[in-house]
Amino acid sequence: METMHETVVAQAMVAGQEWTAVFEALMAEVAGGFPRGDARLLARQMTQSVLMKLVRRDCWTLAEALGHDGPHGLQHLLSRGSWDHDLARDRLAA
16 A cells, blocks of 8 residues: 555656656757757756746856856857757747
């Protein structure tokens, strides 16, 4: 017989797996907008950090939450990075 705790843990694991599958599908959908692997990785990390429970959301706090040395990579992605904004937006909207 399962205890209530074991049931809750099992449900949380299933929910976590479902969330991971949805997140992976979303990132795969927009991957074409990021021709470079490092840009895809930063976009993925930035998306994950925006979804974290943080008091503030700027490149400094996001970078700290991700364990980066500073915000420069995230700032570069947003301001000068090589990625197709329109394609990413259109795929997300679809």
